[in-house]
Amino acid sequence: MSVRFRDYNPAGLQAAVMPPIISVRHLSKTYASGFAALKDINLEIRRGEIFALLGPNGAGKTTLISILCGIVTPSAGEAQADGHDIVRDYRAARSLIGLVPQELTTDTFDSVWGTVSFSRGLFGKARNPAYIEKVLKDLSLWDKKDSRIQTLSGGMKRRLMIAKALSHEPRILFLDEPTAGVDVELRRDMWRLVRGLRDSGVTIILTTHYLEEAEEMADRVGVIRKGELILVEDKLALMRKLGKKRLTLLLEAPLAQIPAELAAYPLDLSADRMELVYTYDKAGERGGVTALLRDLVAANVAFKDLRTEESSLEDIFVSLVRGTP
Numbered sequence: 001m002s003v004r005f006r007d008y009n010p011a012g013l014q015a016a017v018m019p020p021i022i023s024v025r026h027l028s029k030t031y032a033s034g035f036a037a038l039k040d041i042n043l044e045i046r047r048g049e050i051f052a053l054l055g056p057n058g059a060g061k062t063t064l065i066s067i068l069c070g071i072v073t074p075s076a077g078e079a080q081a082d083g084h085d086i087v088r089d090y091r092a093a094r095s096l097i098g099l100v101p102q103e104l105t106t107d108t109f110d111s112v113w114g115t116v117s118f119s120r121g122l123f124g125k126a127r128n129p130a131y132i133e134k135v136l137k138d139l140s141l142w143d144k145k146d147s148r149i150q151t152l153s154g155g156m157k158r159r160l161m162i163a164k165a166l167s168h169e170p171r172i173l174f175l176d177e178p179t180a181g182v183d184v185e186l187r188r189d190m191w192r193l194v195r196g197l198r199d200s201g202v203t204i205i206l207t208t209h210y211l212e213e214a215e216e217m218a219d220r221v222g223v224i225r226k227g228e229l230i231l232v233e234d235k236l237a238l239m240r241k242l243g244k245k246r247l248t249l250l251l252e253a254p255l256a257q258i259p260a261e262l263a264a265y266p267l268d269l270s271a272d273r274m275e276l277v278y279t280y281d282k283a284g285e286r287g288g289v290t291a292l293l294r295d296l297v298a299a300n301v302a303f304k305d306l307r308t309e310e311s312s313l314e315d316i317f318v319s320l321v322r323g324t325p
Helices: 063-067 089-095 112-122 129-138 154-166 184-199 211-217 235-242 286-300 313-322
Strands: 022-030 036-045 050-054 076-080 097-100 172-176 203-207 220-225 230-234 244-251 266-268 275-281 303-310
Touching: 022 063, 036 230, 050 076, 050 211, 063 076, 063 172, 063 203, 063 244, 076 220, 089 097, 097 154, 112 129, 112 154, 129 154, 129 230, 129 286, 154 172, 154 184, 184 203, 184 211, 203 211, 220 235, 230 235, 244 286
Parallel strands: 050 203, 050 220, 097 172, 172 203
Antiparallel strands: 022 036, 022 076, 220 230, 244 275, 244 303, 266 275
């Protein structure tokens, strides 16, 4: 599936020198009940990037997106979309933004063509049947253009929500749990779609519970916990910085306990006492592995095989939201 929407300019290499397309300063949201959903959020999102916003349920992801899309009013702070204040210059800011919410909110009695065309008109855009046709074809919805929405599968309804969000040719696209409830094959189709949109110049901000989704697609990752943005980092740099490696040694014979000579190493003995696990930083301690292997021989601990594993983004995310190193 290829996506090439007209009137967009690729922004990849220019993103680093251009001003951010979204700028958030000291943004907070406290509801009437006293619940603080967001606390002093500061964030810049670059043009033409895929930014993954991660966090557990109730962390504040949807509240942040709702504020940026003009659905919820912030209690304090400010935010801009391509230089337009989201409160003072709401119409200009909102015209730049497409939103695909978590819930499938569509008029079930309308046709696919009708609901996408209507969404375009809501933003004051002139009729453009050729553009709507292209959107539907790129989303594999063209053969369903005359179908009533109530007859579509869940995956097709998800595609339709994206078509509606793209109907007015936005420069910024928010995807709130875009692949929730869809099968693995359709999820990978969605990944290809999102990359195609990014290549066409659209900035993508997505929330997801599928950590492999963020690992596969995102350029940068933000982690939000209890309303606070605790980390924003380039994905690869994050995995290098916080990732761990595990060296598992398969022993020749069960080990009653870890020998005193090996006490200086962060070793764990498996329940069946047939494996030793050594966990170390990816960025360093290469010499530690060599020293460990040497000291194992000196301590008469024989092993028949070894394997190494690296932390995934999911491992890092879990440690961050739990507040562990």
